[in-house]
Amino acid sequence: MKLTFLFILITSLQLSAKVYSQDAKIKLSSSQNTVGKIIDAIEEQTQFKIFYKTGQFNTQKVVSFNATELTVANALTEIFQGSGLSYKVMDKLIVLAPAADIKALTQQKITITGRVVDIANGLSLPGVSVVVKGSKTGVLTDINGNFKIDVLDKNTTLVFTFIGYIRQEIQLEGRTFLEIGLKTEVKNLDEIVIVGYGQQKKANLTGSVSSVKGEELLSRQAAQTSTLLQGVAAGVTVSQQSGQPGQDGGRINIRGIGSMMSSTSPLVLIDDVEGNINDVDPNMIESISVLKDAASTAIFGARATNGVILVKTKRGKVGKATVSYNTYVAKQVPTNLPNVLSG
Template sequence: MLALAMAGFSHGATAQQVGDPSESRGPRFLLATAERSRPVPVDLTRSAVLRRPLSLAFDSTPLKQALAEISRQAGLSLVYADDVLPAATLVNLRADHIAVAAALMDVLLDAGVDVVFTRDGRATLVKRPPGPAVQLGSIAGTVTAAGGGTLLPRATITVTGTRLTAEADAAGRYSISSVPVGTHRVRARMLGYAAADTSVVVEEGKETVVDFQLKAQAIELEAVVAVGYGEKRRENLTGAVASIGSEPLESRPITNTLAAIQGVIPGVVVERSGGQPGVEDFSLDLRGASSTNGGNSPLVLIDGVPGKLELLNPADIETISVLKDAAASIYGARAADGVLLVTTKKGTRGATRFTYSTNAAITKLTGMMDTPNNYQMAIMDNEANIHNGAAPMYTPDLLNRVRIGDPTPIPHPIYGSSGRMLFFTNTDWRKAVFENGFERKHTLTASGGGQNSSYYLSGDLFRPGRRDSICQRQ
């Protein structure tokens, strides 16, 4: 029965063609009433349910499965017996905003059934009453090339407006049977030849002979250039390919993609040549040094387009594949140092999906030795002066004041004339300037899609670790 009540049904003489059932290849939409012994046509223009828009994508889909999808989207539950529908029928239909009636008309074409509705809101598929026997004939002939008479095997011959078609055999002959009696247009076509068509009169029980002579025709084909900018299945590659997915990149609290792949992909050498927070400088190497006066960086393709890996957010990367051997040769001279194929994340069909991730890290200075305190520095200054043949800079009294951290400064013993003061307090200036930094990163993504499109939006906010100098704080 109908899951959603049928509303707005009416019947009229102009709603549908009500003639001989055999004249219509599609289903008829009928309304069964107690007042009439035979169902009457439904006015499709006044039925809200039959005009409801659908979005369908059927590719060799079984007929029953296609009907189930139409019923689900339309809010219908069609009732029919198993023997009503033809077995092993496949449906091919792709359409957006197609009406329920049009969808049923398409998938039930030549099925020999009608859709019958009742006043209480039920819909049933019933076999159409048999009409008079259809008178049939056949069409046969030969397809050759014009001028020389060369046979054209594999030429396609079609009866226009029907699903009747045939292919010429090795001798150029073809035959189409079960052609309804009447006048038809028959077309023959083959690649490299101009299509030809003619009008044919088919008589009952007779074979109509139609021969075609096709004229050669120059066709312009698009030039195919194998640039390699695209995706290739792993089994289609002839060389070894190293690759990683998104998990190793997302699990590391790193904001630079080059830093994220450091030590992760075999054979990929990533070197850091700068340490300024947020603007680190990296170099990438796959095949070693190949030039003494040029760069050795590999070709980076982001979704098939050359780009810079360091400008890409690691959270937006789906996979990274590395081509180092002959597999990179299809990319030309620019692939002399190898190729990195980067695939970014894509939206998937379904409702909008939001993801949020955040990470925090502490950055600190590395590779520095411990700094001596003021008293140790004063002792070393005195020793340096003595070894240099000069008098010690710090007297025993000054050394004692340095050791205890006397808060009262005095004019500098050597540079006092220029206004410099000597402080005795113990201050670790390197620690004050290069203090630890705290960096944060927030990433927000939105993805989704429909039947024919998808989307993936992402944004991230990065606050690098900040090391305030003593001058900035003062």
């Protein structure tokens, strides 16, 4: 009995709110009024609050009516007819905005559901990101690979991304259910990385190692090889201590500063021989591996407390001889010179 009474009460309130929004009336002092006065009359004589952007329309524009008593709906329709503006009633709030924005507010949402699996074995993929292309609207698949997302256009494109899998973009084309199969991205897992005791495939690594190819270093120009490592390996910071020509090498720190009293520089091995990374021509570098954690540096002992940088230089190859030429010229000028006394 109580539930039935509550249902009837809620239904009555909803109906009365709808009727109120359609039939609420205002009385005007004359048949000619400015837009601003009409908006003020709506807020004073009804329970509506009107929301709009200042300067969006001319509040001093004079509008003529055939009567001095009319409904809110008729008043707003007459005011904005042919102006490109429209209105939307949401409970006791009236929003005034361009007609295109109002259309977007009233546009019916389409619910899209689906399931994402591994195309190789058919297993569900939980945690896959499903995003409406060109927007920030998105969801994640649940433990069974299922997802549910609301869109505004039946031809919207959904973007599916997941770590270790190839990104997919699927256009709905009117469909409301999607069965998506993602392919594994394996191109980076076969990359060879140099570690302290030889070489390993990237897929088999358990320690923290960053690998940088020589081609990546040559994509930028720098006077010293050490400065080329800035921004190419996670956890590696390079700070330039001086602008003096020949002394403008970078100070390398791996995962921050490990000591306040002793050296914080990592151990640099060039073809398994300790050396200075700035003594190596960037054009001669095949790859650089940065060993950052204890598991990667354990083989080198206490000298590797601050990390290890392994530099592998290029080797001769069987085939025709090739010659390449590259030059880099830079000019340094002081930004400011102090004024000194003469004599």
